[in-house]
Amino acid sequence: MGILTELKSSISRAASTLFSAEDPKRIGIYGPPNAGKTTLANRIARDWTEHGDAVGPESEIPHETRRARRKENVEIERNGKTVDIDIVDTPGVTTKVDYTEFLEHDMEEDDAVRRSREATEGVAEAMHWLREDVDGVIYVLDSATDPFTQVNTMLIGIIESQDLPVLILANKIDLEESSVQRIRNAFPQHETVQVSALEGDNMDEVYDKIAEYFG
Amino acid sequence: MAEVKDPHDGVQIDLISGERLANQTSMEKIRMILDGVREGNIVILEEGLSPDEESRLIEVTMTEISPDEFNGIEIETYPRSEATDASFLDRLMGRESTKKLTVIGPANQIETLHKDETLIQTLVSRK
Numbered sequence: 001m002g003i004l005t006e007l008k009s010s011i012s013r014a015a016s017t018l019f020s021a022e023d024p025k026r027i028g029i030y031g032p033p034n035a036g037k038t039t040l041a042n043r044i045a046r047d048w049t050e051h052g053d054a055v056g057p058e059s060e061i062p063h064e065t066r067r068a069r070r071k072e073n074v075e076i077e078r079n080g081k082t083v084d085i086d087i088v089d090t091p092g093v094t095t096k097v098d099y100t101e102f103l104e105h106d107m108e109e110d111d112a113v114r115r116s117r118e119a120t121e122g123v124a125e126a127m128h129w130l131r132e133d134v135d136g137v138i139y140v141l142d143s144a145t146d147p148f149t150q151v152n153t154m155l156i157g158i159i160e161s162q163d164l165p166v167l168i169l170a171n172k173i174d175l176e177e178s179s180v181q182r183i184r185n186a187f188p189q190h191e192t193v194q195v196s197a198l199e200g201d202n203m204d205e206v207y208d209k210i211a212e213y214f215g
Numbered sequence: 216m217a218e219v220k221d222p223h224d225g226v227q228i229d230l231i232s233g234e235r236l237a238n239q240t241s242m243e244k245i246r247m248i249l250d251g252v253r254e255g256n257i258v259i260l261e262e263g264l265s266p267d268e269e270s271r272l273i274e275v276t277m278t279e280i281s282p283d284e285f286n287g288i289e290i291e292t293y294p295r296s297e298a299t300d301a302s303f304l305d306r307l308m309g310r311e312s313t314k315k316l317t318v319i320g321p322a323n324q325i326e327t328l329h330k331d332e333t334l335i336q337t338l339v340s341r342k
């Protein structure tokens with residue numbers, strides 16, 4: 001390639017990154033432990049990335065996710081348009097971690113202590129991401145449990161104070177005890193979309209809303 | 216005969232006025248809260264913390280948790296339901312989020328029994 005064409009193409013490359021409206025938005029998946037954040041992140045990655053690799057392991061043991069994990073350049077297609085996002089799966093936010101709770105899940109004391117230390121670091125990191133590094137939030141709740149907790153109220157308040165767009169997902173609608181209305185009542189100021197991340201129910205509406213909120 | 220009071224017999228409650236908090240930086244507030252809670256006290260803030268301070272309180276709490284010593288905190292505030300109809304100026308000044316009575320205690324000693332818009336009922340046990 002001649003030096004001039006090379007220069008021209010590198011300038012146009014630079015310009016296209018400078019002016020592209022398609023810079024991926026970084027979307028943090030937040031919520032309490034065990035809400036189904038990782039299950040959702042994995043489903044989004046599986047549906048929209050070529051290799052469909054999982055973002056991380058899902059588990060009924062709380063604090064399986066102890067590091068914020070990012071999946072880059074997830075391109076979601078909606079109505080002929082492409083929405084480019086990076087998804088960040090975060091550890092569930094809590095104000096307390098008691099390592100003896102892990103002992104109930106058949107874990108050795110050493111492992112439980114290490115797991116709780118990693119969990120606390122992970123939550124601290126997730127708070128940091130929320131203040132500095134995300135452009136939008138998907139807040140995942142287990143619709144079979146009471147949404148009206150201090151952590152949820154506090155987290156939604158923190159997200160609102162940062163003026164971040166937030167989409168609330170009422171997950172686990174496949175469970176009999178699920179109540180989406182209870183979540184709508186707890187956070188009437190935000191839109192709530194119901195979903196089963198595990199079974200893939202209503203994911204189409206979730207992708208519509210992701211495109212609408214974060215596109 | 217009256218018994219001599221031993222501070223270890225009871226639970227200390229620190230009621231902190233809005234005025235006292237207003238003169239402190241965010242980190243001073245968080246330090247004061249966590250120092251109190253780590254000693255086993257219940258800290259009650261007349262006017263609560265801003266969302267940003269709450270976020271930092273969670274972060275600092277996490278860094279201080281250590282097995283068999285400190286399990287973290289329990290925190291209760293009245294819900295921020297009226298935040299949505301706060302005036303534009305209030306939102307601009309971040310005023311909607313303060314002036315909320317806030318109760319903070321050690322996670323292993325405090326249990327919320329009931330909470331609604333007008334009442335927080337908490338069970339506090341001794342260390």
Ligand SMILES: Nc1nc2c(ncn2[C@@H]2O[C@H](COP(=O)(O)OP(=O)(O)O)[C@@H](O)[C@H]2O)c(=O)[nH]1
Nearest residue numbers: 034035036037038039058059060172196197198
């Ligand atoms: N029934 C049901 N279970 C779910 C659903 N989504 C996640 N789970 C289960 O909930 C548990 C916690 O899921 P995980 O994604 O690890 O939660 P996280 O802690 O929020 O990341 C796992 O056992 C999942 O299989 C759902 O939509 N329905």
Ligand SMILES: [Mg+2]
Nearest residue numbers: 037038064065
């Ligand atoms: Mg997870």
